[in-house]
Amino acid sequence: MSDETQSRISKGVYIHYCMHKGCNKWGAYGFKGRYGTEWFCFEHKDDGNLTPL
Numbered sequence: 001m002s003d004e005t006q007s008r009i010s011k012g013v014y015i016h017y018c019m020h021k022g023c024n025k026w027g028a029y030g031f032k033g034r035y036g037t038e039w040f041c042f043e044h045k046d047d048g049n050l051t052p053l
Contacts, residue, residue, distance in 0.1 A: 020044035 027039030
């Protein structure tokens with residue numbers, strides 16, 4: 001997913017989408033990843049805990 005579709009700005013608020021493959025839900029849970037913050041929805045937030053640093 002490109003940076004443009006990953007994070008969009010709406011009225012000054014960043015909208016992050018879940019980084020799980022095939023998921024387009026709101027990524028409310030941010031995790032420190034190897035290349036910056038990675039965002040996941042509630043359903044896939046456990047994927048964020050598995051992200052290597």
